[in-house]
Amino acid sequence: MSTTTAPKQHQKGEMKEGKEGEKNIRQTNIIAAKSVADAVRTSLGPRGMDKMIISPNGETIITNDGATILQQLKLQHPCALMMSELSKSQDIEAGDGTTTVTILAGAMLSAANILLNKGVNPSVIARAFHLSSAKSAEILKEASIPIELTDRESLLKAANTSLNSKVVNQSSQTFAPIAVDSVMKVIDINTATNVDLRNIRITKKIGGTIDDTELIDGLVFLQKASHVSGGPTHIENAKIGVCQFCISPPKTNMDGNVVITDYAQMDKVLKEERAYTLKLCRAIQKSGCNVLLIQKSILREGVSDLALHFLAKLKIMVVKDIERDDIEFICKTIEAVPIASIDGFTEDKLGHAENVEEVSIEDEDKIVKITGVKGTAPCVSVLVRGANRLVLDEAERSLHDALCVVRSLVKCKYLCPGGGAMEMELCCKLKQWAETLKGEYGLCVKEYAEAFEIIPYTLAENAGLNPMELVTQLKLAHLNGEKNAGISMRKDNKVQGSVDDMTSLNVVNPLLVFLSAVKLATDTVALILKIDNIVVAR
Known part of the structure; x- marks a missing residue:
């Protein structure tokens, strides 16, 4: 150009x-x-x-x-x-x-x-x-x-008009209701004069078609639950901990070395690691937590296989590799407080939801949904589907424009x-x-x-x-x-x-x-x- x-x-x-x-x-x-x-x-x-x-x-x-x-x-x-x-x-x-x-x-x-x-x-x-x-x-x-914000048909007409000029115009009947419902769920229609679109999280997942896009009244994670055989994949009345520390044995500094000269010392190290990991897991269980969201770590693994084994035995569901940028939105949605150390893992810092479930969206592809969230600051998620990255990116832009159109009607109620x-x-x-x-x-x-x-x-x-x-x-x-x-x-x-x-x-x-x-x-x-x-x- x-x-x-x-x-x-x-x-x-x-x-x-x-x-x-x-x-x-x-x-x-x-x-x-x-x-x-x-x-x-x-x-x-x-x-x-x-x-x-x-x-x-x-x-x-x-x-x-x-x-x-x-x-x-x-x-x-x-x-x-x-x-x-x-x-x-x-x-x-x-x-x-x-x-x-x-x-x-x-x-x-x-x-x-x-x-x-x-x-x-x-x-x-x-x-x-x-x-x-x-x-x-x-x-x-x-x-x-x-117009009035209770007039859903008028809101849908405006959202549809915006989407009709987009690449994804064939799916306007799917996107328009999602845009309207998303905004309506995060505002009080009787008093609202603006919309904070940061309360609406758009998540993109390659696969399926644009018409498979769905609105989730809560949170969605693209990664599946991390568990070993027998670990939970569905929790009701969930108490959710947002963990910003690693549940794995501590590592030495980059310049440090540990020298092991015989099998007895090796057994001792493994025993200490096992005891340390079990102590962490029991402290998490003691707080009442039954769902654990672990932030991604760039220094070491966020949760070890041994920790996953113990957490599975304790019936605690684990979702790891949560992006740092998503922590604020997650905590606002479930009303949790991010926990930076095991000493601060207490019940008052846990979030709550009615249902946390790992669901299949394709043959072997799975995601985790957190629904039934009743917080004072309502937030929703939109899972956008598409055949490739180009389609997903344009679908996200189109949905954002539709959300902005509905927001404009909240700010100025005229068509x-x-x-x-x-x-x-x-x-x-x-x-x-x-x-x-x-x-x-x-x-x-x-x-x-x-x-x-x-x-x-x-x-x-x-x-x-x-x-x-x-x-x-x-x-x-x-x-x-x-x-x-x-x-x-x-x-x-x-x-x-x-x-x-x-x-x-x-x-x-x-x-x-x-x-x-x-x-x-x-x-x-x-x-x-x-x-x-x-x-x-x-």
Whole structure:
């Protein structure tokens, strides 16, 4: 994929003087930023194309997520980097609309360029664009539909709309309920104003199909239970210890040596190791623990075979090689305290769950599930399945976007029609408002309004339809007061692609996605327009 290069380097401290220099710099900045928007434009919508990205280390990514694509691009020009940061900001704020915000910013820059060529001052353009952005927020709120978090169907519609433009769109009926249920389980729907997505853990497992993805009300571990013959694989009313020390005989320092000269000394060492290990296991049993989660150790084995033998005899289930990064989430979920030494292994530090079970997911592949967790900070896990790593990674990104869409509805409980409906509504209403303004401001608002046409135009273009015809029909519908009219990609009895009511087709997006996209795009464009020189610092 082509990258954007930096402008010609000036000498340190050099500044281009004069109006001609300012004009050339603005043109360079606009071209650099627009090239980024053009790079992701073909990825917009349910019929958008995917990008195959090959990193320098040979890793391959297949995605149509705007933020992911721009994150992987090697951009050099500062304004091109600003467009990448714009997409990242949209991802943080709303979680969706990363491609839309980039394309919208590119269209606004084109509109600004037209105004610059007509002699309008950049400061006037920036001011007019900010006024238009504020007016756009009012129009969006008037056209939005209020919802309640108890309305599961509306939440599912929004999640489905987000997933329909992803690589995994065929599995949207699986992912959408998982996204909605995950969020609903970790919040109080009566008081929630935000969602901490860190309470939702996504775990990926190669094998099966995407439709095998499941929501687990608790924890899931990809490793099977570590046990010898006869060890427990199913525990009810579990008392769970999170162990951060090794249950194995101590080792000498790396420079230390133990010299054994006869069999008697060897027997003594083995006897001491056995006694030491048994002492550890009995201390664990004494605390009441019947499930043991052991953190992975890089220095020595987390649990020895001898310790596994003793723990099996004591009916204690063991799951080893828990990643350090997962310890915090595990402890929060089961309300346990991580235990760093055997002396601190007490009952008050144990977590609780109704059921811990090793289950088979394929012929010989097993995982461990912890369910029936009733903590004060509810957490859930999603086990994502897929044929290979590429599918798993894209499925994870798609699920994250769907979760963010539901989070946006928790933060701002309004829905808007999709399919380019809101963009065309903004275009028509802003043009009407522009007629009430005098002088250059009216001209600026009119060009700003026309920039929104890029979204329905691109949706139709990417679907292989006639964009000019459909955008004209869509504009006429909105001028006639059909504010929910958008471009439908579904086949009816006659043609594919028509102007239809998006709410009746369940194509809806959170209001927050539109509000964030318009504001962030406008702010970025205004920032680029007000740059009149490039100075290389000494």
